[in-house]
Amino acid sequence: MTVPHTGFGARLPKQNRFVSATWLMGDFWVKRSRLLQLGLAAFVAIALITLAYPSLALQATIAPVAPQLGDTLSIVVQSNSNPTVTMGAKTYSTFDQGNRRFRALLPTTPLDRPGKLPIRINDGQDVQELTVNLKRRSFPTQRIWLPPGKGDNGTDLEFDRVDAFKQIVSPQKLWQGKLLRPNAGEITTGYGVRRYYNGEFAKDYYHRGVDYAGNYGSAIIAPAAGRVALVGRESEGFKIHGNCIGIDHGQGVSSIFLHLSRINVKEGDVVKAGQTIGALGGTGAATGPHLHWGLYVQGLSVDPTPWRYAGFQ
Secondary structure, three states: OOOOOOOOOOOOOHHHHHHHHHHHHHHHHHHHHHHHHHHHHHHHHHHHHHHHOOOOOOEEEEEOOOOEOOOEEEEEEEOOOOOEEEEOOEEEEOEEEEOOEEEEEEEOOOOOOOEEEEEEEEOOOOEEEEEEEEEOOOOOEEEEOOOOOOOOOOOHHHHHHHHHHHOOOOOOOOOOOOOOOOOOOEEEEOOOOEEEEOOEEOOOOOOOOEEEEOOOOOEEEOOOOEEEEEEEOHHHOOOOOOEEEEEEEEOOEEEEEEEEEEEOOOOOOEEOOOOEEEEEEOOOOOOOOEEEEEEEEOOEEEOOHHHHHOOOO
16 A cells, blocks of 8 residues: 655645644644734833833933033933923023934023032923032132222113123034133133122122233134124223123024224124134223133023033034
């Protein structure tokens, strides 16, 4: 008797066909059951990961990790959409850095309260709450005696124009890396100094910049590229600022230069880092020839030192 061949494509005897078909169907259902079990296990694993990490699409880093009063905070957010950053009572926009990364630069000042600083990030889908420990910092006190005619109150014109300049937040980033020293003179007054003016303590005041005691008429250069957004003159009512220049570096970062003897630029000019923009003088509320350079982030004066030596890319 010939043994029937049971290889692929061969016919089975009638009595064996039902048994073979039953075995094949059973194998199919076993495999299908196993696939369903594996699929269910994978789904449960993904669900557990999602519950454990609800904001994987929204991740943020803050630098410096141990900020002190006057530092600029860099908030970098990894997100699928442009988020906002809220610190205190103010909400700030972020700017696209590429590769789904967005950044906001936030100011702190000597008038802030040290301690826990809550930060809230919202991209419309996810929210992340962070806390930064803002460290205390000691600032020296200085006594200034202004000569007659130099201590007068400023005019509404100069304050309105300077305030409007400080509020500029243009979208394009114009600076690159570390900022340059704007004058070769010796630093006489640093950032954050508290002052007595003619014997009276200036409450809620701090020195909003760095003073350079260079030679009268020495060159003042732009510390970074930007657009000239303010030109003010003592003859036009800038009694405190004197002849001054304001440069918008983009994304809420700006520089202002006070007490100039000469102005080499006009509003709307685009300047390069290192370009001469004016000359050192003693106009406005100044005890003598010097340059006051103030660096502002989102309208508030920050310490320029980290920008000079570390920089913000």
